[in-house]
Amino acid sequence: MKPSVPKSDSNRRVIDAAREVMARRDRELDGETLASLRCARARALEAQRVRAPVWLPAGAAVAAAVVVALLWTRAPEPEAELFAGGEWLLEDGMEIELMEEMDFYQWLAEEALDDHSS
Amino acid sequence: MNQFLASVERRAFTMARLAVGNPDDALDIVQDAMLALVKNYRHRDRAEWRPLFFTILNNRITDWHRRRNTISRWQLLRERLVGDSAEDAELDPGDLPGPQAAAPDRALISERTLDAIDSAVGRLPLRQQQAFLLRCVEGFDVAETARAMSCSGGSVKTHLSRALATLRKHLEDLR
Structure with a gap:
């Protein structure tokens, strides 16, 4: 019959053995693994170095907003030029296709005028 | 760092x-x-x-x-x-080292123990393994272990108790 060992002593043996096992595993890591761990550490630290300061994205966003605002207020609006004098088309709810074919209708009207005059 | x-x-x-x-x-x-x-x-x-x-x-x-x-x-x-x-x-x-063919020498008994514990810790259920390694090997207290495992202190104690019971059993089987 096995002599009974107090639980606390057994736990102590288990813990001591486990600590030694882990230390042994740490010691016995091969060179390739250690090199990989060094690389992993270097990559992590490099990410810290190349990380932009926190204020930089915010500053860039503000600068971009200022540029956009300037362009918006100064540049002529292409749509406004395109439809200058033709706001009635939109106000009357006419179809976009109709506006796109205005050249055709203009040509048609001119043809009709020519026919009439001749 | x-x-x-x-x-x-x-x-x-x-x-x-x-x-x-x-x-x-x-x-x-x-x-x-x-x-x-x-x-x-x-x-x-x-x-x-x-x-x-x-x-x-x-x-x-x-x-x-x-x-x-x-x-x-x-x-x-x-x-x-x-x-x-x-x-x-x-x-x-079970990708763990197999039992070593050690000679029946008294000097190797502790090595047998280490191998048994090594194998047994590797086979513990994950939560028991985490509780055991953090609490007993790394020396974290119950609260730190609980935070690391995202669980309560009571759960840590339960996992740890089960892990120790399993590992004690492995050592007793060696005797």
């Missing part, structure tokens, strides 16, 4: 390797944990780095097991549907 990471990288890898069973995934987990610590906590007090690092590491290990379980369930489903069992060997988590 470099010194700190150098001081924990071996142990982190050993724990991850024990938990996931293969060195490549263990290395990925350690690197993820290092990056997360540097990215999110490098400005914190140095004394906080160790518990934070092992918390991140254990979260990554737990995530790995969750993903693995999901993949395993899909593989199992696929095998049931297709009848393919060729990948059974890959699903076996």
Whole structure:
């Protein structure tokens, strides 16, 4: 019959053995693994170095907003030029296709005028 | 930070390797944990780095097991549907060193004990393994272990008690 060992002593043996096992595993890591761990550490630290300061994205966003605002207020609006004098088309709810074919209708009207005059 | 990471990288890898069973995934987990610590906590007090690092590491290990379980369930489903069992060997988590052919020498008894514990710790259920390694090997207190495992102190004690019972049994079987 096995002599009974107090639980606390057994736990102590288990813990001591486990600590030694882990230390042994740490010691016995091969060179390739250690090199990989060094690389992993270097990559992590490099990410810290190349990380932009926190204020930089915010500053860039503000600068971009200022540029956009300037362009918006100064540049002529292409749509406004395109439809200058033709706001009635939109106000009357006419179809976009109709506006796109205005050249055709203009040509048609001119043809009709020519026919009439001749 | 470099010194700190150098001081924990071996142990982190050993724990991850024990938990996931293969060195490549263990290395990925350690690197993820290092990056997360540097990215999110490098400005914190140095004394906080160790518990934070092992918390991140254990979260990554737990995530790995969750993903693995999901993949395993899909593989199992696929095998049931297709009848393919060729990948059974890959699903076996027991990637641990086998028992060494040691001579029956009294001087090697402690080596036998170490091998038995090594094998037994590797075969503990994940949560028991985490509780045991953090609490008994790394020396975290119950509250720190609970934070690292994202559970209550009571759960830590339960996992630890079960782990110790299993490991004691392995040692008793050797006698």
